[in-house]
Amino acid sequence: QQQVKQSPQSLIVQKGGISIINCAYENTAFDYFPWYQQFPGKGPALLIAIRPDVSEKKEGRFTISFNKSAKQFSLHIMDSQPGDSATYFCAASEMNFGNEKLTFGTGTRLTIIP
Amino acid sequence: DGGITQSPKYLFRKEGQNVTLSCEQNLNHDAMYWYRQDPGQGLRLIYYSQIVNDFQKGDIAEGYSVSREKKESFPLTVTSAQKNPTAFYLCASSIHSETYEQYFGPGTRLTVT
Numbered sequence: 001q002q003q004v005k006q007s008p009q010s011l012i013v014q015k016g017g018i019s020i021i022n023c024a025y026e027n028t029a030f031d032y033f034p035w036y037q038q039f040p041g042k043g044p045a046l047l048i049a050i051r052p053d054v055s056e057k058k059e060g061r062f063t064i065s066f067n068k069s070a071k072q073f074s075l076h077i078m079d080s081q082p083g084d085s086a087t088y089f090c091a092a093s094e095m096n097f098g099n100e101k102l103t104f105g106t107g108t109r110l111t112i113i114p
Numbered sequence: 115d116g117g118i119t120q121s122p123k124y125l126f127r128k129e130g131q132n133v134t135l136s137c138e139q140n141l142n143h144d145a146m147y148w149y150r151q152d153p154g155q156g157l158r159l160i161y162y163s164q165i166v167n168d169f170q171k172g173d174i175a176e177g178y179s180v181s182r183e184k185k186e187s188f189p190l191t192v193t194s195a196q197k198n199p200t201a202f203y204l205c206a207s208s209i210h211s212e213t214y215e216q217y218f219g220p221g222t223r224l225t226v227t
Contacts, residue, residue: 042220043206045218089157101159102214104156104157
């Protein structure tokens with residue numbers, strides 16, 4: 001059972017455009033939603049994360065929008081650059097101390113073209 | 115440098131052989147994790163360990179085994195019972211905190227023929 005659904009599977013955006021990746025979850029107990037960025041041949045690295053007590057979090061060109069009632073959250077990359085080309089994973093977790101398991105989405109391969 | 119090391123980066127084995135993947139961290143993190151990554155399937159949790167000498171099965175533990183004898187080490191054995199072992203394996207660690215950030219190693223690509 002896939003608890004975090006991510007779309008699209010791949011995305012091509014022109015340099016300077018806005019990249020948008022969407023995720024939906026089923027488990028209402030999830031209360032921590034991170035996004036990870038992975039370059040080819042490397043391990044993922046935390047990009048940005050949000051808790052459900054806010055609807056939006058912005059860090060530089062990266063913004064998470066969160067809709068608790070719809071059980072959806074999305075990553076927006078403004079002014080997308082070729083260096084942003086990577087695979088992005090959304091994830092979700094219940095913040096139980098001592099049991100920090102993350103459930104990952106299936107990933108989105110983002111390509112930024114000149 | 116603090117971080118997570120996985121060795122080797124590439125590993126080749128014949129079908130029917132057990133193989134052990136190494137994961138070491140010097141971050142003093144309590145929790146460690148093993149994930150398997152396949153194209154189009156994201157990261158799937160194999161095993162995780164919150165403290166030394168204790169570990170739990172993840173979503174796809176069949177055909178795998180782990181040990182946690184030291185805080186900094188969490189080796190994964192891919193046994194001959196794993197039907198489709200060829201994959202990219204990622205080790206991660208985290209500290210019990212408010213951020214729940216998991217730090218990942220560079221991964222080991224295992225090819226079984």
